[in-house]
Amino acid sequence: MKIILASQSGVRKKILDKYKIKNEVIISNVDEDEVKKSLIEEGANPKIISKNLAEIKSIKVSSKNPDRLVLGADSVVSLNSELINKPKTRDEAFLILKKLNNSVHYLISSVCISKNGSMIWNYTDESELKMKNLSDQLISEYLKKIKTETLLAYGVYQIEAEGLQLFEYIKGDKDSIMGLPVKEIINYINKYKE
Numbered sequence: 001m002k003i004i005l006a007s008q009s010g011v012r013k014k015i016l017d018k019y020k021i022k023n024e025v026i027i028s029n030v031d032e033d034e035v036k037k038s039l040i041e042e043g044a045n046p047k048i049i050s051k052n053l054a055e056i057k058s059i060k061v062s063s064k065n066p067d068r069l070v071l072g073a074d075s076v077v078s079l080n081s082e083l084i085n086k087p088k089t090r091d092e093a094f095l096i097l098k099k100l101n102n103s104v105h106y107l108i109s110s111v112c113i114s115k116n117g118s119m120i121w122n123y124t125d126e127s128e129l130k131m132k133n134l135s136d137q138l139i140s141e142y143l144k145k146i147k148t149e150t151l152l153a154y155g156v157y158q159i160e161a162e163g164l165q166l167f168e169y170i171k172g173d174k175d176s177i178m179g180l181p182v183k184e185i186i187n188y189i190n191k192y193k194e
Contacts, residue, residue: 001193003113004070006061011160012073015180021189026065028057028072036083046078047108051124054110063117069192072112075179077155079105086155093143096156097166102133109176111185121188125181127172134166142166 002022005013016023032053039049051074058072077084079100087093107129112122134142143151145162157163159170159177175182 001069001189003189004061004065004068006057006070006072009073009179011158011178012180015175015178015182019182019186021182021186023071026061026070028060030057030060032074033085036085040083045081046076046083046106047110047124047126049083050074050076050108050110051112051122054112055114055119055122058112058114059117059119062114066116068115069120069189070114071185072114073110073180075107075109077105077107079103087151090143090148090151093151093156094139097131097134097139097143098136100131100156101139102131104128104130107172107177109179109181111181113185113188121192123181123184123188125173125176125184127170127177129170129172129177130168131166132168 002024005016005023005025006028007025008027013023013025035053035056036049039052053074054072057074058070062070084096084099087096107127108124110122110124112119114120142162150158157166159174170177173181
């Protein structure tokens with residue numbers, strides 16, 4: 001069985017490949033900023049925003065690919081229940097890291113599987129991360145090591161690479177923090193096949 005991944009995230013594709021889940025990528029082209037903006041205006045919390053984005057991506061691709069399982073995913077960072085968006089510039093990345101500095105925040109990863117344009121399963125995972133107390137100089141040095149396109153595509157830290165050094169502790173599943181709670185996906189797919 002081959003699933004469709006409705007995401008342009010190279011990291012999510014790598015996770016599926018690592019666990020030998022056959023997949024093909026069809027990008028949803030959902031305007032995430034627009035969706036986030038309207039959900040925030042409605043008073044949605046970061047968990048609901050993450051879940052809704054995963055669902056919208058999944059359903060959009062699913063409605064054009066009948067009888068296929070489509071996996072949508074989204075991850076957001078929540079600090080004191082405030083949504084922290086991906087940076088649009090290097091200066092913004094610096095300010096985000098300063099905001100997260102020496103504090104506990106949560107990384108919320110949501111996944112949704114749809115078939116024939118309807119959601120048939122979803123799951124949301126939350127990981128707790130505590131960033132070290134970093135000087136402005138250390139933050140700047142860290143940011144210099146990351147390519148701009150990586151920073152803008154994946155957010156301010158990549159725990160699979162240089163970002164691990166920023167943290168005092170990480171409580172949660174590494175795959176989920178990287179964007180895909182894959183163990184739950186595997187459990188669902190195995191039940192689905194039965």
